[in-house]
Structure formats: C-alpha cells, structure tokens
Amino acid sequence: MSAGKIDPMExxxxxxxxxxxxxxxxxxxxxTNSALFMVVVAALLFIFMVGGMQRKLIPGKWQLMVxxxxxxxxxxxxxxxxxxxxxxxxxxxxxxFFILFANLVGVLPLAILPGLHTxxxxxxxxxxxxLAFFSFGIVLAVGLIKHGFKFFxxxxxxxAPGWLMPVIIPVELVSFLVRPFSLGLRxxxxxxxxxxxxxxxxxxxxxxxxxxxxxxxxVGVLSFGMIVGVSALELLVCAIQAYVFxxxxxxxxxxxxxxx
Amino acid sequence: xxxxxxxxxxxxxxxxxxxxxxxGVGNVFGSFLEGALRxxxxxxxxxxxxxxxxxxxxxxxxxxxxxxxxILFVVGK
Numbered sequence: 001m002s003a004g005k006i007d008p009m010e011x012x013x014x015x016x017x018x019x020x021x022x023x024x025x026x027x028x029x030x031x032t033n034s035a036l037f038m039v040v041v042a043a044l045l046f047i048f049m050v051g052g053m054q055r056k057l058i059p060g061k062w063q064l065m066v067x068x069x070x071x072x073x074x075x076x077x078x079x080x081x082x083x084x085x086x087x088x089x090x091x092x093x094x095x096x097f098f099i100l101f102a103n104l105v106g107v108l109p110l111a112i113l114p115g116l117h118t119x120x121x122x123x124x125x126x127x128x129x130x131l132a133f134f135s136f137g138i139v140l141a142v143g144l145i146k147h148g149f150k151f152f153x154x155x156x157x158x159x160a161p162g163w164l165m166p167v168i169i170p171v172e173l174v175s176f177l178v179r180p181f182s183l184g185l186r187x188x189x190x191x192x193x194x195x196x197x198x199x200x201x202x203x204x205x206x207x208x209x210x211x212x213x214x215x216x217x218x219v220g221v222l223s224f225g226m227i228v229g230v231s232a233l234e235l236l237v238c239a240i241q242a243y244v245f246x247x248x249x250x251x252x253x254x255x256x257x258x259x260x
Numbered sequence: 261x262x263x264x265x266x267x268x269x270x271x272x273x274x275x276x277x278x279x280x281x282x283x284g285v286g287n288v289f290g291s292f293l294e295g296a297l298r299x300x301x302x303x304x305x306x307x308x309x310x311x312x313x314x315x316x317x318x319x320x321x322x323x324x325x326x327x328x329x330x331i332l333f334v335v336g337k
Contacts, residue, residue, distance in 0.1 A: 190318075193322070248315065
C-alpha cells in the first residue's frame, strides 16, 4: 500500500478527450469526456424514442415502453401542475429522461473492458446547477409573464396576520431563492457521494488482493460484495434523484402557474 | 494539535450530521409505511408526497456531507 494511493476524487476529472486543447479567445472549449458522455446520453435517448414512435395499432414491446414513459410524465405533470400544465410536459420529459440516462450511464460497470470508464455527467455541480437554473428560470418567466407583478403575492400567504408580514416575507423570499441551489446540489451530491463510495470499496478490493495475505483476500472479497450491494442501491438512487428533480420542478411550476 | 489533525476531526464531526439526517429519512418512510398499512387504498395517491418529504430530509444530510467535503478538499493549504 505504499506507492499505490488511490485517490477517490480522480474519477471526476474533466479532461479533453482527443488529447488536444482548443482555445477560443482565452476560453478552453475543447471536447471533454463530459461533453462526450452528454452526446452518448443524448444519442441513447434519441434511439429509445425513435424506436418507440411506431404508431402500430397494437403496440409492440418497445412502443409500449415509450408510451409508458410518456404516460408517466403526463400523469405526473397533470397531477402536480393541474390545469395549464400540459404544455410543460415536453420539458419535464426531457429533464427527467436526460437526468435518468445520465445517472445510469455513469454507474455502468463498463470499466471491465480496459480504458472504457464511463463518466457520470451529473456528478459535476456545473451540469446540475445549469439544469436547476434553467428550471428556475422557466418558473420565473412563466410566473412573471402570466401574472405580472402579482407574482410577488406568492411570498404573502393569505390568512397570515398583518403584523407577521415583516417576518414571513423575508423567510419566504429566501426559501424561494434557495430553490435552484437546492435542486442542483441534491442531484450533484447524491451522484458524487455514490461514486466516491464505489471507488473507495474498489480501492479496498485492489489493495486487499495485491497485499498477498489471506486477510487481504478476505477483505477484498467482502468489499466486492459491498460493491454489488452499493451498486444496486445506486441504481435506485439514480432513478429516485431523477424523479425528485422532475417532481420538484413540476411543483415549482404549479406555484408559478396557480400562485398558491 | 496540528492544522491537518484539526481538519480531519472537523470533517469527522460534520459527518455526524449525515447520521442524524438518516434518522429523519427513516422517519419519513416509516410514517408512510405505517399509514399505508392502515389504509392501503389511499397509499398510492400519496406517493408523490412521500418522495417530496424524502427529498427535503435527504437534502439536509447532503448539505452536512458537503460541509465535510469542503473542510477536507477546499479549506487548507
């Protein structure tokens, strides 16, 4: 264990994929591994949708899957946004399935084939914060365009006594402004924590087996069992985090469309 | 105590908050299951609220984790 210190944060390094840096006016716009895996996720999502848009009267299995996915998002939007919510279904659908596929591609154990490590796109705050601010921007735009300045009555819950207003309004304002940060942070930390956990157990396996002692072998085997268990939990967390992101965006849109 | 030692102790103390939020998450799911076993027909309609409660309590645990990571990897020379 002397020379081989395995750093669990090294798997999140973003670096250019074709070995070259491309500079434009001092900004580094090279094609990174993060961009490559975003393209992979978009291509997978495209293949999934195109394979299912077949319009057979009696649907085959792939068409059933895509119809089930669209129906799931449709029901989530209609339950959580209510009237006037159907026009947000394409955005919520793209958001949910992009995040879900990006999370799942990041957990794929393709590294058995040497050199083919998958990169978790959503394990960077830059990606998740952009998605969260995009959702928040849509909420603000919808609220302000639809209601004008009456949108700020969102911070004044009706039924509260007047003398409580100087306390309630700043609290409501702060909790409203924290929303995009909490959305992005939740997804980012869940993915990063899961990947660090997997890498730590992986380092136990490598160092256990390479130590040569029987105790090291036992530690390696037990850690491998933990990797299998944690990977199963990671699959669940990927799906739940994608669902929570889309659900909370729908709820914030409900607030913006209906103002209470 | 050296600075590095204090950093590691601080990160360990921040990680206690993650265990506390685990109690909160278990409380959310436990209450849901208890109610669902008493009234199974109404359980499916409330699943959305279950996930909202889970997200809120998990967020606070993740914030404690972020504090630990900040201490370990961001603060310091």
